[in-house]
Amino acid sequence: MNIITLTVNGNTIQKAVSDRTHLGDFLRDTVQLTGTHLGCEHGVCGACTVLLDGEPVRACITYAVACEGRSITTIEGYESDPVMSRLRAAFQAHHALQCGYCTPGMLATARDIILRLPQADEQRVRIELAGNLCRCTGYMGIVSAILAVLQDLREYPDAQVQLLRVAIAEGRAEPIDAPQLAHGFTSFEAKRQLGSPSESSEQPPVRPVIQSGVADTQGQEQQVQQKGTKVNASFDVPFGVDAVWAFMSDLKAVASCLPGAQIESETPEQVAGKIAIKFGPMAATFKGSATIERDAAQRVAVLKGAGQDSVSQSRATGDVRYQLEALSAANTRVAVELLYTLQGPLAQFSRSGLVQEFVRRMVADFGKNVSRRLASPDMLEAPQAEAINPVGVMFSILWQKIKSLFGVR
């Protein structure tokens, strides 16, 4: 046995420890700080990530004796940390945890990303998170939460966070001073809803988490809570802008052109129904409803839908914002921005570029259906055979990718 002296969450402690005890076991069993989770104990899953002298390390592959004289911060030690308070609120707002097993390590890594990479985009965040595994969330909410904090800090710089960033950039990653939390378990509390009256006294104000702005109809920046994957696409329709707008502002008409959609009930402002998707081995039928908001002056409309698949219990939301532009008297361009989220078992499929390409193809099919419906107004439904041919679409995407790899046009 060895007697080691180290600082944990700001308090100096002295404990006996064997040569082979790793830091994770030491924190959990000897210091009773069980917020540090152990998953693989091989340095792979990241659940045990803690700060050692201000830098993230895997507690499961760090010997406790090697921490003699050093400073450790565990998930229980971030109460006064300006980054972690933002991350906690963002994780809650973006549903970035389910079972919570990965969350202590995920938060430690997220904090590191916020401090080291102020300009990180989604791809960079995903790369940085590669060492932290989560088997519940599909990562959508986690990535959204981190991006939201990054964006918020870009728009509203925080002096305390800036000091931490400068320290890290200069190689002075500093331990967090939270001496009152050195011993015993302090839970990662379930926080109240954002905006509830009890929030203000508990933590620094966290502004609405924002990932991106969407220009509203006055051309101003409208703050939106974005959590999801955004896909932009456009299609051209061989009809004048007035005719296309008249069609595209009809909720039932628009919904009936969505590939795989079936309308079950409708009012002028809301339709209910289902939309079937299939990607690889996964198939789902999302049942739900959609509403539409229109701005005739700007020729902008937003279709907002949400639904749930009863088999997989996956949930999906999608905002389809489209804007019309007259290309000529007889031709109109429809620019479509789709922001979608998937939660539940299907969420794992929402990450790949292949899926985003698949969505672009769906938008293209949607455009074809719009053209057909405009050409044949009496057609009751969009042609379903073409709408629901995901396997064909998928092979088509793969074939295009293979061709581009070999330079075949």
Ligand code: FES
């Ligand atoms: S428990 Fe340490 S990396 Fe998995």
Ligand code: FES
């Ligand atoms: S929330 Fe369960 S493992 Fe990540």
